[in-house]
Amino acid sequence: MRRTTILALLLFAAIAAERARVRADLPERSDRVVSYTIKARLDPALKEIRGEMDLVWRNASSKPVDEIYLHLYLNAFRDKDSTFMREGTGEGRAGSRRDEEYPGFVRIDRLRGADDKDLLPALSFVQPDDGNEKDGTLARLKLPAPAPPQETLSLKVEFTSRLPRVFARTGWSGDPEDPDSLFFMAAQWFPKVAALRVDGEGEPRWDAHQFHRNTEFFADYGTYLVSITVPDGYVVGATGKGTGSAKNADGTVTTTFQQEDVHDFAWTASPRFRAKEFTWTFDSFCDDSPKLGLKLRELLARTAQHRGLEASQVKPGNTVTVRVLYQEDHEELLGRIWQAAGASLACYGMWFGRYPYETLTIVDPPAGGRAAGGMEYPTLITIFSDAHAPPYATGLESVTIHEFGHQFFYGLLGSNEFEESWLDEGFTSFTDARVHEVAFGPETAATRYGPFHTPRFRPFEAPSVCGRLRSLFGVGKLLDALPRPWKRPDSLLPVPGAAPFWDYLRDMPALHFDAHVRIPQPMGDRGGYLRSGTRDAMVLKGWEFADRTDYRANSYPKPSILLYTLRGMMGEEAFDRMMYAYAEKHRFKHPTTEDFLAVAKAHDDKTGSFLDAMVETAERFDAAILEASHRKVEEGGAGGPKWEWTIRVQRRGAVELPIEIRAGDELLETWHSRGRETTRTFRFVREGPLDAVRLGPSWLATIDADLSNNARSVEADGLPAATLAARWTFYVEEIVRSHAGVAR
Numbered sequence: 030m031r032r033t034t035i036l037a038l039l040l041f042a043a044i045a046a047e048r049a050r051v052r053a054d055l056p057e058r059s060d061r062v063v064s065y066t067i068k069a070r071l072d073p074a075l076k077e078i079r080g081e082m083d084l085v086w087r088n089a090s091s092k093p094v095d096e097i098y099l100h101l102y103l104n105a106f107r108d109k110d111s112t113f114m115r116e117g118t119g120e121g122r123a124g125s126r127r128d129e130e131y132p133g134f135v136r137i138d139r140l141r142g143a144d145d146k147d148l149l150p151a152l153s154f155v156q157p158d159d160g161n162e163k164d165g166t167l168a169r170l171k172l173p174a175p176a177p178p179q180e181t182l183s184l185k186v187e188f189t190s191r192l193p194r195v196f197a198r199t200g201w202s203g204d205p206e207d208p209d210s211l212f213f214m215a216a217q218w219f220p221k222v223a224a225l226r227v228d229g230e231g232e233p234r235w236d237a238h239q240f241h242r243n244t245e246f247f248a249d250y251g252t253y254l255v256s257i258t259v260p261d262g263y264v265v266g267a268t269g270k271g272t273g274s275a276k277n278a279d280g281t282v283t284t285t286f287q288q289e290d291v292h293d294f295a296w297t298a299s300p301r302f303r304a305k306e307f308t309w310t311f312d313s314f315c316d317d318s319p320k321l322g323l324k325l326r327e328l329l330a331r332t333a334q335h336r337g338l339e340a341s342q343v344k345p346g347n348t349v350t351v352r353v354l355y356q357e358d359h360e361e362l363l364g365r366i367w368q369a370a371g372a373s374l375a376c377y378g379m380w381f382g383r384y385p386y387e388t389l390t391i392v393d394p395p396a397g398g399r400a401a402g403g404m405e406y407p408t409l410i411t412i413f414s415d416a417h418a419p420p421y422a423t424g425l426e427s428v429t430i431h432e433f434g435h436q437f438f439y440g441l442l443g444s445n446e447f448e449e450s451w452l453d454e455g456f457t458s459f460t461d462a463r464v465h466e467v468a469f470g471p472e473t474a475a476t477r478y479g480p481f482h483t484p485r486f487r488p489f490e491a492p493s494v495c496g497r498l499r500s501l502f503g504v505g506k507l508l509d510a511l512p513r514p515w516k517r518p519d520s521l522l523p524v525p526g527a528a529p530f531w532d533y534l535r536d537m538p539a540l541h542f543d544a545h546v547r548i549p550q551p552m553g554d555r556g557g558y559l560r561s562g563t564r565d566a567m568v569l570k571g572w573e574f575a576d577r578t579d580y581r582a583n584s585y586p587k588p589s590i591l592l593y594t595l596r597g598m599m600g601e602e603a604f605d606r607m608m609y610a611y612a613e614k615h616r617f618k619h620p621t622t623e624d625f626l627a628v629a630k631a632h633d634d635k636t637g638s639f640l641d642a643m644v645e646t647a648e649r650f651d652a653a654i655l656e657a658s659h660r661k662v663e664e665g666g667a668g669g670p671k672w673e674w675t676i677r678v679q680r681r682g683a684v685e686l687p688i689e690i691r692a693g694d695e696l697l698e699t700w701h702s703r704g705r706e707t708t709r710t711f712r713f714v715r716e717g718p719l720d721a722v723r724l725g726p727s728w729l730a731t732i733d734a735d736l737s738n739n740a741r742s743v744e745a746d747g748l749p750a751a752t753l754a755a756r757w758t759f760y761v762e763e764i765v766r767s768h769a770g771v772a773r
């Protein structure tokens with residue numbers, strides 16, 4: 030009795046300690062290593078920003094530092110010889126190219142220390158990554174005297190930033206001669222101090238790289254106070270909170286923005302912007318959108334339960350002013366942007382800790398400025414929208430949710446985007462699909478037709494005759510009720526015992542009245558990962574990947590698939606707890622791959638070999654049935670005839686995952702294949718013959734490279750083959766018909 034009481038008390042104490050830990054308040058602020066006070070003046074005619082900057086930097090290490098590094102990202106657009114331009118073919122974002130007539134650069138005009146001493150002669154371009162002497166995107170400043178530990182260093186910098194015609198995130202668009210037509214996106218526009226890291230031994234090390242085609246950005250947290258002067262009539266949006274605005278005698282307006290605990294500052298200006306403000310709180314958003322609100326409240330309750338809390342203890346956020354800067358003809362899209370942003374604030378806030386800032390600015394660039402779209406900056410994101418995009422084409426929602434997600438994986442968890450892009454892009458890709466699923470359903474309008482990828486091409490985008498017929502006679506509802514392969518990943522291939530008859534019917538080309546094809550996002554990620562044929566390890570520095578395809582596959586879909594699989598292995602509850610623990614522990618810090626792996630393995634030590642294989646290698650996972658057979662072993666007798674089933678299963682590749690062996694509804698065995706034992710024969714004695722075998726669990730379907738060997742029937746079955754044949758006929762017919770324009 031006594032012992033039981035003590036045990037119970039110990040157990041209770043352990044649970045209480047765990048609860049106290051998850052309830053611990055999130056870090057309130059960053060280490061604030063840098064402080065920028067910048068006066069910026071935009072000259073629309075020259076496409077230039079003249080800046081005066083007071084920079085205060087603190088040596089946060091325990092050793093003296095005798096040099097500091099400055100990122101001069103805009104110099105990537107100076108000429109064709111920059112490392113950024115040499116690594117690409119000149120192509121930019123959204124189908125744009127660099128315009129040689131309108132290059133970009135940043136020039137430091139004056140550089141002085143606190144004692145007003147000229148430091149410019151001590152500044153030089155350096156190229157630690159590739160030795161390209163023509164590259165001017167990183168500069169080193171030899172300090173006149175070492176900066177002592179924990180002491181601050183003040184610099185006064187005057188600079189000129191010429192923005193390029195936008196083709197890679199930053200720049201301007203419009204008619205260069207007409208200031209009323211211009212759109213400016215000022216990103217990576219000022220000289221920015223690189224991040225000083227402290228290695229294990231306490232040795233400081235500058236984490237400074239040149240600007241590469243495949244890399245994004247990395248800097249330390251700090252405070253920004255930026256006043257922006259533009260012509261009167263321009264609408265300005267920026268990182269942080271506007272603290273005041275004043276008209277000047279020369280026909281300009283100066284607006285000041287302030288933000289603490291961020292690691293970058295971006296702004297935008299255009300006379301053509303319309304502005305709309307929304308006020309977000311979790312409760313008001315849920316009340317105003319009842320259907321979505323109900324789902325979010327249910328999710329909040331579930332998330333709280335996963336973390337061992339009451340629903341009232343999970344706070345997704347305080348009050349956030351969401352300001353959308355949009356184009357005049359996009360007014361009807363405002364509601365959709367707001368729904369996507371509001372759902373994102375709620376979901377990310379409950380999963381990873383509340384959004385700590387008071388503002389979120391969403392920039393909708395004009396058609397000519399799409400190359401600035403789809404990008405994240407602290408408290409400011411850029412999206413792209415198309416006034417004619419039909420509601421089912423959810424690209425607008427997707428880009429809003431994705432870029433908002435970076436407020437967490439990039440913003441609050443400031444990983445090194447030069448070196449470990451999977452920690453921001455991969456985590457955001459995985460989570461944006463989850464938000465999308467909660468808010469808008471699991472599927473996105475796809476531009477994939479079976480095995481064919483057709484980017485920016487939707488055969489049925491225009492309302493087709495078939496589409497109208499579909500809605501007219503209610504055929505649509507009937508068709509929606511049919512099972513579809515892309516709705517259930519594990520039925521992507523017809524297997525015996527599923528619904529071969531319905532599969533067959535569904536795939537008859539004549540029955541296809543679909544206006545568009547939708548697939549769940551995990552299957553999109555699966556396609557991206559498996560189609561890439563990547564041979565690189567998942568975590569490399571951005572410019573070390575064999576090519577851009579490998580960079581992208583390893584930054585977006587592969588890590589996303591890794592997280593789906595991890596959630597499958599751990600179960601949603603443990604997974605949610607683990608992800609929250611990671612986000613909480615590393616908020617306002619610079620987590621690395623090792624930091625994430627440590628948290629994941631601490632929550633579930635069985636995930637270690639899987640995580641290591643995914644991170645360190647390009648190995649794929651494939652579970653395969655090599656044999657499924659049966660023989661009668663006992664005739665008659667008391668229990669009737671007995672059958673021996675023989676099932677041989679193989680794990681292909683070094684990625685180790687549990688493989689379930691199922692026959693009908695019965696789980697026969699879960700095989701934890703490890704190391705060199707890649708094949709095993711299983712024998713079961715049952716009262717009847719074996720019909721078919723199928724491998725699971727269902728979440729394996731997102732990562733398993735070949736689903737066609739995951740199911741096998743003992744007797745030959747012609748229906749799956751007929752179903753496949755019908756499906757291929759359909760694909761080929763659709764492609765041919767669409768290209769010929771017959772469908773319209």
Ligand SMILES: [Zn+2]
Nearest residue numbers: 431435454457
């Ligand atoms: Zn992203």
